[in-house]
Amino acid sequence: MKQRPISAYTKVGGMYFFPRTLQKIRLHDRGELHEEHHEFLGKGFDGRLCHFLGVSYEALKVRALAGGTDDEIFAWCEQNGRTISDVDRLIWNGFAAKRGWRDDATPTLEKQKAESGLAHRSDLQTFFDYYEVDEGRAPR
Secondary structure: OOEOOOOOOOEEOOEEOHHHHHHHHHHHHOOOEOHHHHHHOOOHHHHHHHHHHOOOHHHHHHHHHOOOOHHHHHHHHHHHOOOOOHHHHHHHHHHHHHOOOOOOOHHHHHHHHHHOOOOOOOOOOOHHHHHHHHOOOOOO
């Protein structure tokens, strides 16, 4: 059975989405990632996160598949990209958790909600909100 990734709200290194990106890499490598996520690998949040960390998605993928804990891979990102400060975490988490709410991505979010039969859910105002419900978790 194909799997959905863990919640975007899960943190490693104090940063949202990082563990989700790693899990998607690992699940895809094993052929276990739900097909709906394939087209977004290395794009969207994955791509923005890698850019923010200063590492390429391909390099992160190679490192993740080499093994190690999520914390070890985050440390590798800081060694091979840039050191992440508390202010950086605040900026990334604020951006990521609010993406789709009154910004340039709102039309894309609304389109995805409609395609998933969730257009009626006005409580799903961000991509993180949408992921929670679309992937079978309770909204936060």
